[in-house]
Amino acid sequence: MRGALTQPLVERESDGVPDVITLMDQYDIIKDDFDNIMEVTKWPNSSDPLAKLAPKVIDAVQASWI
Numbered sequence: 001m002r003g004a005l006t007q008p009l010v011e012r013e014s015d016g017v018p019d020v021i022t023l024m025d026q027y028d029i030i031k032d033d034f035d036n037i038m039e040v041t042k043w044p045n046s047s048d049p050l051a052k053l054a055p056k057v058i059d060a061v062q063a064s065w066i
Helices: 002-026 031-040 055-065
Strands: none
Touching: 002 031, 002 055
16 A cells, blocks of 8 residues: 555656545545555665655645645
8 A cells, every 4th residue: 555655656756646646535545544554664674655755746745635
């Protein structure tokens, strides 16, 4: 699930936001759920996909949650 929520953003930046929001809507994922998924899938020596995102992409996702 973490990959499905982050890969479109990493690959296509702001153009991937609609795909992520659609997935979140399909699975009734809210911002808190998104944050929890990111938190529980942190493993030692694994990379954080959100760290690769430009601030404008994060802003675009957050604007879409409203």
